[in-house]
Amino acid sequence: MPNPTAAMLVIGDEILSGRTRDSNMHFLARKLSEAGIDLAEVRVVPDDRSRISEAAGALSDSYDYVFTSGGIGPTHDDITADSIAFAFGKSIGVRKDALDILEKHCAKMGVDLNDSRLRMARIPEGASLIENSVSAAPGFSLGNVHVMAGVPKIFEDMAVRVIAGLEGGRPLRSRSVEIFRPEGEIAEDLGKIAEDFPALAIGSYPRRVNGRFAVNVVFRGEVPSVVDSAAERFLAKFPDATVAD
């Protein structure tokens, strides 16, 4: 059975304007790899209801799981919950279970549960809450869409909780080798290996190391022995290559 597939939807003007460098994508990609879930697409869209709704709907139709990041705080630009409710034709309002979490948090912090903070208890009907150990605002799961915060510490806490509850697959076996040659010198033989191992994803990543050409070649697949065979064939062909991890 193939591994489940996933997509990520990053919501945020601050990423698209270049003000903020996103780090949630890289975190989620690594955690999904470990769980045997294939991250197959990422989209970044602005804080705009129709753009968020359209993207969430399209990704939900195409993949087993969708993870969103951003836009669930108390301010006017936090419109993700409403956009997701709209995308799936659900009503949305302040919900008792989310309100309880907020009330406890506000009491603990000694702050008012004002109207703005109440926004964070707006959860679509039928969604289940995603709690976190950092902040008050819960995320939520609606169908196959998991809506999480944009602040990295909170996103990470939520993502780990959500992934722990999902059906994963077989984590891919990965072997990397490094060789100090220009990519053009290994390309032909590597292409032949790729042809002989069609079940593997074989990537070639060139870089410069102190002015020298270097290439990392990564062999990935579901069956460890097949991955190992391909890597060993490369190492036999290029005795100057070394195992990188």
Next chain:
Amino acid sequence: MPNPTAAMLVIGDEILSGRTRDSNMHFLARKLSEAGIDLAEVRVVPDDRSRISEAAGALSDSYDYVFTSGGIGPTHDDITADSIAFAFGKSIGVRKDALDILEKHCAKMGVDLNDSRLRMARIPEGASLIENSVSAAPGFSLGNVHVMAGVPKIFEDMAVRVIAGLEGGRPLRSRSVEIFRPEGEIAEDLGKIAEDFPALAIGSYPRRVNGRFAVNVVFRGEVPSVVDSAAERFLAKFPDATVAD
């Protein structure tokens, strides 16, 4: 006249698997902001011809400019040029102008122009080349799609060249203020300011600084005086806020 819009298409299994952290998106976002071009969407897709073609076609239809990153080297997994040709119904083959660049580069580096390296001279008909000062492989522009390398140094070199030749818009004016309060305390008043300045994008970005709550509020828009007015209204309402940049 509204600013031109742009999308970015990041091509790479290595980003989606979590092996590599993308940095090209952040670089492009900043450069486009400076040029007054609004980056309105980013998609990350795997090294797969149909996924690349579909995404490039969709983004080309929806935005003024499209920038791709990744997949134009000499190895078997470098399929971007063929995928883009396919997306726009163009033929593709080794082209004389690209070959000239490669021949010169190989001669200079003292390496063979073998079959694998020749792949890098495959350019769709009708495309114009994007040269770079780092490597041999040229990128290309086909219609409104600009196809560039994934290696950050090369991507950055190409992106700067391409953007210099595009019609930009008015760079947005941006003012940031910082306040050491939880976001829930400023949300209501900030929401009112956002209502009174509908032409502005006003973002609120919470974080923790040494255990204290802090929020950066960013006011962005095309007319500097309007941006300044909104920021000043916030500073008048919250005398404990300071100008952040």
